[in-house]
Amino acid sequence: MAENFQLWISHDLSERIRRHGAEVFPHECCGALLGRDATAVGSGDSQESGTPREVLDLFPMVNRRDDSPRNRFAVTADDVRDAEKAASQHGLEVVGWYHSHPDHPARPSQFDREHAWPWYSYIIVSVMSGAPAEMTSWRLDDDRQDYSAERIEIRNSAGA
């Protein structure tokens, strides 16, 4: 059951995620992805069509895990509330989260998987020696046992 997840994001916003990761290096940056999810409208087995999930804004957050800010990204209930508030102010919804992996590959860690929720997109940017490198996205499967890679499609202009 390989799903073909796709995430649209503008070049500008993807650069902002990279910069955020570089700024807080060697710590992890994190934030929310605000946007729209067309597939949420027509649930059921209707085929995906038109615009997939699209990121239209970012909501940078403070990594509250000060015990181990290098490799521990966890979204708290407060984060969710704040991010949803910011999203609704822009007529958007929270479609996912992003964080960086300082000096580690852009692959979900065991911790990431255990603390992720289904449905959301999770962008990870690898920051090697302070320089942003690979960026990936993934989604946790509904049974929470595994995750699927999501293709990031960098668009020249996202709406606006």
Ligand SMILES: [Zn+2]
């Ligand atoms: Zn991680």
